[in-house]
Amino acid sequence: MIIMTRMHYTRDNMAGLLRGHDINPTHQRIEIAHALFSRQEHLSADQVMAIVNTRHSETSKATVYNTLKLFLEKGLVREVIVDPSKVFYDPNTSPHHHLYEVDSGKLSDIDATQVQISGLPPLPAGMVTEGIDLIVRVRRTD
């Protein structure tokens, strides 16, 4: 596992990041990784596509979806399911939770090191935890 701390998210460094996660760094993959990591934001597939194709159309829809799925499998990004209509991809894979502003759709991180979850019942036999998602849904007081 490669951890990049306080580093510029240049396209060159993206290539290294991808290699470190066993991903063949192609043009398209580098662009997609760059979109996610340089922003450090939660992006949906169509947002990624829009960013990557701003200048000239470069990357197809199929590739964006394939690549995000690949990144997910390789542990490079996390999937965040908060909005019924689209999946977000999160370049932050360290343990954290999410704050979701229902009206605006804005999604932000909550550091997990401060948060304690206790009293969860034992898992059914033959099951392992794949992850615990904690989502705080908030709304503007109006």
Add this chain to the structure above:
Amino acid sequence: MIIMTRMHYTRDNMAGLLRGHDINPTHQRIEIAHALFSRQEHLSADQVMAIVNTRHSETSKATVYNTLKLFLEKGLVREVIVDPSKVFYDPNTSPHHHLYEVDSGKLSDIDATQVQISGLPPLPAGMVTEGIDLIVRVRRTD
């Protein structure tokens, strides 16, 4: 608010439940409520539609979606967002969390009274919590 404890979820009782939540009890709404409450399960919109229309086609897709949204607004059911491809509706509105079996898509409840969540940071100003969703994603050990 009406709480129905240890009661048969007959269609007649559904009418009362709906009225208690300020919902005009029509045929279709009673059928949909009955589908959810008699099973006490998490159902997606298309599952509800399939159940309601088993005998003869009775209720349109639009009505199923409208009705579930209405139930949600009136606090009769809860929305559970765990599967990127469909929303589940949960007739259990008492505080609880969810256990989601990733492979099978099976969703079950975790009673919230045992579970403690502490150390959450204060909310941004002008925000109120609408709900906290805790989802434990599990997978079969194979």
Add this chain to the structure above:
DNA sequence: CATCAATCTGGACTTTGTCTAATTTCCGGA
């Protein structure tokens, strides 16, 4: 019975995501 508001309906439409077959790119070896 007539009226009016509430509800329901079919079906067209949108959006997110998947699939496939054909093409392009990349890389190692002759």
Add this chain to the structure above:
DNA sequence: TCCGGAAATTAGACAAAGTCCAGATTGATG
């Protein structure tokens, strides 16, 4: 450098969930 094959990308057809709308139905009230 050229060749061959594997990996990656592509366009576009397709699928599924959900929305929208204009017209039809229902049901309560006078």
